[in-house]
Amino acid sequence: MARTADVEARSALFEGRDYRRYSFWLETAGEDLTPRRALDGAERADVVILGAGFTGLWTAYYLLKNDPSLRVVVLEGEVAGFGASGRNGAWCGSGFPVTPGELARRFGREAARGLITEMHSTVDEVGRVAEAEGIDAQYVRGGMLRVARGPNQLPAVRAAHEAYRALGLGDDYRVLGAEETDRRVRITGTRGALYSPHYATVHPGRLVRGLARVVERLGGTIFERSPVVRYETGGSPRLTTAHGEVRAGTIVLAGEAYLTRFRKLRRQVLPFYSLIVLTEPLSEAQWEEIGWEGRECVASNRYTVDYLSRTADGRILFGGRGAPYRYGSRVKDEYDRHAPTHEMLRRAAMRWFPALGDARFTHAWGGPLAVPRDWMPTMSYDPTSGVATARGYTGQGVATANLSGRTLADLILGRDTAISRLPTANHRSRSWEPEPLRWLGVRYVQRGLKRVDDRAERTGEPPTGRSLAERLGAH
Ligand SMILES: Cc1cc2nc3c(=O)[nH]c(=O)nc-3n(C[C@H](O)[C@H](O)[C@H](O)COP(=O)(O)OP(=O)(O)OC[C@H]3O[C@@H](n4cnc5c(N)ncnc54)[C@H](O)[C@@H]3O)c2cc1C
Numbered sequence: 001m002a003r004t005a006d007v008e009a010r011s012a013l014f015e016g017r018d019y020r021r022y023s024f025w026l027e028t029a030g031e032d033l034t035p036r037r038a039l040d041g042a043e044r045a046d047v048v049i050l051g052a053g054f055t056g057l058w059t060a061y062y063l064l065k066n067d068p069s070l071r072v073v074v075l076e077g078e079v080a081g082f083g084a085s086g087r088n089g090a091w092c093g094s095g096f097p098v099t100p101g102e103l104a105r106r107f108g109r110e111a112a113r114g115l116i117t118e119m120h121s122t123v124d125e126v127g128r129v130a131e132a133e134g135i136d137a138q139y140v141r142g143g144m145l146r147v148a149r150g151p152n153q154l155p156a157v158r159a160a161h162e163a164y165r166a167l168g169l170g171d172d173y174r175v176l177g178a179e180e181t182d183r184r185v186r187i188t189g190t191r192g193a194l195y196s197p198h199y200a201t202v203h204p205g206r207l208v209r210g211l212a213r214v215v216e217r218l219g220g221t222i223f224e225r226s227p228v229v230r231y232e233t234g235g236s237p238r239l240t241t242a243h244g245e246v247r248a249g250t251i252v253l254a255g256e257a258y259l260t261r262f263r264k265l266r267r268q269v270l271p272f273y274s275l276i277v278l279t280e281p282l283s284e285a286q287w288e289e290i291g292w293e294g295r296e297c298v299a300s301n302r303y304t305v306d307y308l309s310r311t312a313d314g315r316i317l318f319g320g321r322g323a324p325y326r327y328g329s330r331v332k333d334e335y336d337r338h339a340p341t342h343e344m345l346r347r348a349a350m351r352w353f354p355a356l357g358d359a360r361f362t363h364a365w366g367g368p369l370a371v372p373r374d375w376m377p378t379m380s381y382d383p384t385s386g387v388a389t390a391r392g393y394t395g396q397g398v399a400t401a402n403l404s405g406r407t408l409a410d411l412i413l414g415r416d417t418a419i420s421r422l423p424t425a426n427h428r429s430r431s432w433e434p435e436p437l438r439w440l441g442v443r444y445v446q447r448g449l450k451r452v453d454d455r456a457e458r459t460g461e462p463p464t465g466r467s468l469a470e471r472l473g474a475h
Pocket of ligand 1: 050051052053054055056075076077078079080081082083084085087088089090091092093226227228229254255256257258259273274275365366367368369390393394395396397398399400401
């Protein structure tokens with residue numbers, strides 16, 4: 001029996017727009033982002049993919065690499081890289097939304113260890129493919145520093161290290177003292193950091209747009225400005241747009257936060273807005289004061305999440321998650337910008353780096369990411385319905401989407417491999433609560449997390465108990 005699902009808010013996907021203004025990365029992707037041709041008419045394929053972000057494109061890439069005879073079609077509502085893939089904080093890291101201790105509790109020690117070590121390899125795999133395929137992704141494997149800003153954040157650094165050590169991964173994560181951290185990057189109030197080498201920075205715009213070209217070179221077809229308004233599963237799987245349809249043996253739903261626009265998927269993930277500000281290129285004197293020659297990914301241990309990177313042209317990117325959740329899981333262009341949150345991020349950047357002085361902030365943007373109810377991404381394929389999907393990265397999807405692509409390719413091609421047996425493969429998360437409960441609960445937790453952070457900073461005392469974030473994710 002075929003089942004159908006309609007997309008509700010499609011008008012936003014049809015308007016003419018200058019895609020370069022959605023992020024610094026799209027602006028500097030090295031092309032004018034003129035859309036490829038749109039789907040017009042009926043097509044057939046072996047696999048048709050909704051979404052040309054990292055998930056959709058890596059899936060197309062590995063399918064075609066494994067079987068060049070496949071006919072793979074990608075339908076993108078805007079242009080390749082329009083979503084989070086073209087707007088993120090540039091971290092291509094092994095970080096995973098569920099903590100190592102929680103992974104071990106849910107899936108067992110060996111499975112947790114297997115997943116984390118696979119994430120380490122995934123970071124290398126992104127760099128390897130970029131190099132092999134000639135994608136100018138500005139990939140720099142500088143590692144990651146999760147700094148303790150203040151004594152209240154030191155216990156979190158030690159606890160994280162202990163959790164990795166318990167899985168036999170203590171050598172992949174080191175606790176650095178204040179001086180050693182300072183030698184890498186000088187941030188006010190630093191008391192130490194957790195360091196891991198398994199992180200790189202990339203130019204996400206160049207990576208995602210380059211990947212799209214590679215998929216075409218391998219024989220894939222990408223239609224842009226082709227929003228899918230309906231999908232059908234079962235006997236005759238297909239994706240339908242306003243002007244055409246593609247029937248295929250398998251459909252892949254790779255729309256991350258935007259999937260909530262389909263009524264049937266509305267409660268599968270929660271769209272959350274992450275926002276970013278960017279400075280102008282800093283002077284040599286400013287960089288001398290700050291250091292950061294290694295270009296590590298940098299974050300603190302706040303529950304309300306901050307993430308920083310240093311761009312190839314010498315700017316500081318400062319991102320964070322303060323923007324409010326929107327009732328009904330709505331995703332709209334106008335939510336990409338939230339003046340109070342952007343101002344909060346600018347002020348935080350100045351506090352972290354007094355050397356910024358009166359440096360200008362030239363860019364501010366944002367975008368939606370997707371949070372599943374148990375914070376566990378899924379990479380799944382159901383041969384009966386002909387539907388594959390990978391989603392729910394909770395803001396840690398740049399590298400993870402590569403694992404998704406490899407996993408979905410293996411599952412669709414029926415290959416029994418180590419990654420097709422990881423806990424991410426065919427994982428099912430339960431749905432989020434219906435509204436208004438969802439809005440009340442999420443806003444309550446958002447405010448709670450901020451209160452916990454503010455209190456810890458005021459008192460210098462670490463928060464106690466299990467993290468609220470994990471309590472939110474608990475079943
Ligand atoms: C501001 C921000 C900062 C982030 N920072 C980081 C970071 O530093 N490191 C990290 O690892 N992760 C980060 N993330 C998360 C990461 O960017 C995402 O997890 C990852 O890019 C998701 O890739 P995706 O392809 O699954 O989804 P997306 O990149 O969102 O792609 C989905 C695509 O599907 C298309 N689409 C949606 N609906 C339809 C439809 N109906 N028809 C056709 N096409 C459709 C969209 O236009 C879009 O192009 C960040 C996210 C944001 C928003």
